[in-house]
Amino acid sequence: MTVTRRILGALLVLTGVVWIGQGLQLIQGSAMTGSTFWAVMGALCVAGGLLLLGWPWRQPRERSLPGRTIQSVDPSADNGSMTETSLEDLCRELADLEAEEALLSATRNHLQHQIDFGFETSTARDREREVSDQRQELHRRIDALRERLRGLQGV
Numbered sequence: 001m002t003v004t005r006r007i008l009g010a011l012l013v014l015t016g017v018v019w020i021g022q023g024l025q026l027i028q029g030s031a032m033t034g035s036t037f038w039a040v041m042g043a044l045c046v047a048g049g050l051l052l053l054g055w056p057w058r059q060p061r062e063r064s065l066p067g068r069t070i071q072s073v074d075p076s077a078d079n080g081s082m083t084e085t086s087l088e089d090l091c092r093e094l095a096d097l098e099a100e101e102a103l104l105s106a107t108r109n110h111l112q113h114q115i116d117f118g119f120e121t122s123t124a125r126d127r128e129r130e131v132s133d134q135r136q137e138l139h140r141r142i143d144a145l146r147e148r149l150r151g152l153q154g155v
Contacts, residue, residue, distance in 0.1 A: 005052050012049030016042040090149050097142050104135045 021027040023039025032038040111128040114120070 009049045009052030012045045012052065014049075016045030016047075016049060018042070019045060087149070087152055090145060090152070094142065094145050094149065097138060097145065101135065101138050101142060104131055104138060107131050108135060 018027065019032065019038045019042030021042075022030050022032040023035055023037070023042055025034050027033065108128060108131045111124055111131060114124050115128060
């Protein structure tokens with residue numbers, strides 16, 4: 001993706017420079033010569049090309065939810081004292097888990113696209129497996145929490 005972005009950025013800059021030259025009558029012999037429209041369009045192309053060339057080359061690896069901490073609960077833990085957990089607390093925990101799942105899914109989709117479109121590296125493949133495992137475990141937790149909610153709502 002970065003190679004395509006670099007090529008497109010360079011082409012936009014070059015095209016923009018030519019258009020600016022024609023619009024400002026620096027390059028003669030065209031119907032575009034002397035037209036301020038093409039000078040403005042050229043400037044926009046140069047700006048867009050420079051934007052593409054200056055874009056960050058690496059995307060952030062992980063994203064977190066601002067202001068929220070998601071705590072892992074050991075399923076084997078003694079939760080006899082937790083029988084008083086409110087329905088609202090469980091719904092909030094489910095929403096947090098679903099938000100975390102959405103972030104993991106987006107990361108996994110990004111990695112799969114990277115692999116599918118010929119940018120496969122051992123790092124990307126390993127990271128995709130790791131994220132898939134985390135996502136699968138998260139789905140187990142979400143399913144268990146939904147089952148618990150169904151039991152409480154049916155009472």
